[in-house]
Amino acid sequence: MKQMRLRYAGTCRLCGASLPAGTVAIYESETKTVRCLECATEATDSVPPDLEPSGDESVSVESGVAGSSARREYERRKAKDEEKLREKWGRFGGLAVALSDERQPTKAWDRGAIGEERLGARLNAMGSADLAVLHDRRIPGSKANIDHIAITPGGIWVIDAKRYKGRPELKTEGGILRPRVEKLLVGRRDYSKLVDGVLKQVDVVRDLVGDDVPIIGALCFVEADWPLIGGAFSTRGVHVLWPKRLAKVLSEQQAGDVDVAQVRESVAARFRPA
Incomplete structure (x- = not known):
């Protein structure tokens, strides 16, 4: 920068x-x-004083750039959309590009990239000997990626950032006569598939790192309609919360014997920047 x-x-x-x-x-x-x-x-x-960087060099180029792959995909789609408009309108192509709104599928990549970038900035501000962060890591053998990985003395956090509108809520169905089912709602729409995605990422990290280090999954909703009091919850072992709350939880992850520096190098070697 x-x-x-x-x-x-x-x-x-x-x-x-x-x-x-x-x-x-x-x-x-x-x-x-x-x-x-x-x-x-x-x-x-916006980071509380006790979460300001400690001054050590835990945040480096090797940590990756938050939202970089989503940003590249947005730019690729935007360029392709503009190219089609120029081909369609010929010498009026520049005007058509200037007057046309971006397609929603293209705009969604920009929105997602911004969410990852904002969360990444907050996590970077927390970097210390007891908290290492990796951004935008490619899952081996896949085109998919993990938005953020945080390593603390208490374990490894696999974090998926989402920039959705609406209030995240947990809805429970079933009970005595029917199997109990938990659903993640955002703005009353069912987004339980997001929990499935985080659990798959947790399994991938566990398969490559092993069972000796606790692996925790988290869905962090940036700019969602969170209530003034409460709001955070867990479903199927995945924490659902907002950036400030996530920062507080990570800062409290001091109980544990994880060698943060060593685990960071191991995870970074297995999950390369996307």
């Missing part, structure tokens, strides 16, 4: 604010995008 005065007008990839030419902003060479200075400091400003 580099702070610079923009030669050309741009748009903050986090908040969508217009950045005229000449504005001082943050340029990210990895994603070839810009961030306004307000968003650049938002993540660290």
Whole structure:
């Protein structure tokens, strides 16, 4: 990342604010995008003082870039959509691109990338000898990836970031006469498949790391409609919570004998950056 005065007008990839030419902003060479200075400091400003970085070098380039694969996919889809518009409208293609809204499937990748980036910034701000973080890790033998992996003395956390609207809730069906079934609802829509996805990722990490280290799954909803009091819950062993709550839980994971540095190197070697 580099702070610079923009030669050309741009748009903050986090908040969508217009950045005229000449504005001082943050340029990210990895994603070839810009961030306004307000968003650049938002993540660290929102972290409580006791969670500020300790100053050691636990966050490095090898940790990966949060949301990088989702950002690349968004840019690829956006370029493809624009190419089709230019082919369709010929010499009016530039105007068609300027006046057309992005397709929802394309926009969804941008929204997802922003969610991963924001959560990644908060996790990076917590980096210390007792907390190592890896971002956007490719699952071996698959095109899928794990958004974030956090290593603490208490175990390894496999974290899936989602930027959905609506309130996450746990709905329980069945009981005495029927099998008990738990469903994850977001805005009253059934998203139980997200829990299935996290459990599969937990199994993948466990298969490669072994049973000696506890593996915990988490679904972190960024910008969801969480209540002022309570809200976090667990379903089928997966924690469902928001970034600030996740940060607090991770900071409390001090009980355990996991060698954070050693496990980080082992996990990083098995799960390469996506």
